[in-house]
Amino acid sequence: MTFIIVEALFLCGLAVTLSLGRDVWLLDVATFFWLFAILLAALLLVVSLFIPGWAGKILAAVTLAVSLVPVIALPAAPDAVSERKLRLITANLYVDNPDPREFVSFLVSQQPDIVVTQETRPRFEKAIREAGFLPFENSGDLVDTDDMKIFSRFPIRSEATVKEDIGAEPLYRHPLRVVIDTPNGPLVVYAVHPDTPRRPGRWRQRNLYLQTLADHVARESKAVPVVVAGDWNTPPWSAYFRGFFDKTGFLFLQGRSWPAVTRFSMRFEALMTAGVTIDHVALSPVVGMVQWRIGPKFGSNHLPVIIDIGWPQANAVAARPAPVRG
Numbered sequence: 001m002t003f004i005i006v007e008a009l010f011l012c013g014l015a016v017t018l019s020l021g022r023d024v025w026l027l028d029v030a031t032f033f034w035l036f037a038i039l040l041a042a043l044l045l046v047v048s049l050f051i052p053g054w055a056g057k058i059l060a061a062v063t064l065a066v067s068l069v070p071v072i073a074l075p076a077a078p079d080a081v082s083e084r085k086l087r088l089i090t091a092n093l094y095v096d097n098p099d100p101r102e103f104v105s106f107l108v109s110q111q112p113d114i115v116v117t118q119e120t121r122p123r124f125e126k127a128i129r130e131a132g133f134l135p136f137e138n139s140g141d142l143v144d145t146d147d148m149k150i151f152s153r154f155p156i157r158s159e160a161t162v163k164e165d166i167g168a169e170p171l172y173r174h175p176l177r178v179v180i181d182t183p184n185g186p187l188v189v190y191a192v193h194p195d196t197p198r199r200p201g202r203w204r205q206r207n208l209y210l211q212t213l214a215d216h217v218a219r220e221s222k223a224v225p226v227v228v229a230g231d232w233n234t235p236p237w238s239a240y241f242r243g244f245f246d247k248t249g250f251l252f253l254q255g256r257s258w259p260a261v262t263r264f265s266m267r268f269e270a271l272m273t274a275g276v277t278i279d280h281v282a283l284s285p286v287v288g289m290v291q292w293r294i295g296p297k298f299g300s301n302h303l304p305v306i307i308d309i310g311w312p313q314a315n316a317v318a319a320r321p322a323p324v325r326g
Contacts (some may be wrong), residue, residue: 004056009042011063014041016121018069022239025200030035032276034070041067045208054240070237074259075252077243081288081310085184090116090229090279092193092263094300096146100127100299102139107131109308114180115151118193118231119300146173148191148230155181162190162216165300166209172205175213184311188220192230192243206233207240212249217282225311226250226284231263233278245282253281253292253307260294263302279305287311 014037021027030037041064048060091114094102104127107115113135116123120142128134134151138159142149145161162175176191192213197203213228220226228250236252236259245252254260265277279302283289288310295304295309 003051006060007056007059007063010044011066013301014063014066014097018066022243025197025203026294028203028238028240029197031070031197032235033125034067034235034237035276038064038067038071040183049159052259054125055078056088071258074236074243074321075242075250075282077284078251078253078283078287078289078309081290083310083312084156084193084290084308086114086187086308087112088114088116088189088227088229089120090231090281091294091295091298091304092118092231092279092300093120093300094302095119095121096125096274097121097299099299100124103304104128106295106304108133112189112306113153113182114189115149115191116191116229117149117151118147118191120147120149121274135146136180138176146193147190148176150178150189150191152180154183157181157186159198162212164212165215168212169204169208171209171212171228173209175209175216177216185270186202186224187311188224188226190217190228190230192228192232193308196233210234210240210244214244217244217250218248219282222284223286224284224288225287225309227309228282229280229305229307231278231300232280234280235276238251240281248282249288250284255282258307261303262294265301269320279303280308281305283309 017027017030021031030217046066048056053244070083079299100123108131117267128151134153136152136156138150159178159180162177166169178189180187180189194206194209217228259277261275262277262279290308293306295306
């Protein structure tokens with residue numbers, strides 16, 4: 001009877017989190033640890049096999065099924081394409097990372113066409129610039145772009161900081177939008193890094209950030225390839241993560257059926273599987289995926305995400321200018 005009570009309470013907790021997570025800060029934050037909920041549900045099912053009676057087994061199976069709902073509800077993945085037209089790397093460099101050499105060496109080995117960084121410090125900015133193979137970059141001070149940076153092998157036609165709508169609650173951080181003239185036509189890249197939802201006020205800011213981002217991304221031309229990349233500070237199990245894809249119709253770029261860990265605790269670095277998945281790439285429907293993979297450790301508490309993508313020729317299509325921050 002005790003086992004069944006434990007199962008019932010756990011099942012109720014999962015159901016409440018799924019149904020009310022969008023409205024309750026602590027419940028949404030709990031989705032950061034959803035992997036552990038799935039593992040615990042699986043463990044309960046295994047234990048139930050050794051307990052007499054069917055009630056515990058049925059309840060355990062239902063609990064596991066409910067825990068897998070966010071996995072089943074992940075946004076659709078892009079179509080696979082055979083020809084790579086561009087390689088993009090996004091990475092949170094970590095503010096206390098003292099030495100850029102390991103990261104720059106990684107970039108040199110991968111030869112990306114575009115690099116999107118978060119928590120960028122001047123030492124990293126300078127080192128990437130001096131590597132010499134990414135001659136174009138967004139302008140402005142790092143403070144003005146919330147410590148985000150975009151480097152490109154190809155010219156940057158335009159850039160803008162995406163602002164909140166008039167009369168809306170002010171955003172403390174803002175996405176960065178650039179249009180890059182690639183050999184295959186214009187590509188729109190959004191660099192993102194909303195606030196971490198560690199407190200209710202910061203949670204509301206993150207949610208407003210994602211909603212504002214979705215509103216602007218949804219207005220992009222359907223013919224122009226668009227990439228949204230960065231540290232979203234949001235796990236894929238969150239209702240706010242799914243809300244972005246519901247609003248935009250974009251595709252969730254991942255390399256396998258289960259999202260890989262991209263952020264881990266440096267204190268428990270050996271337990272990489274105990275981390276969370278918050279570094280994401282979203283693609284407009286016109287963009288296809290060739291390959292997705294995680295890069296090596298380089299002194300940050302995040303792992304870089306490497307994507308190879310392709311899309312139809314779009315030279316005749318002009319990318320729409322975005323609103324700039326006032």
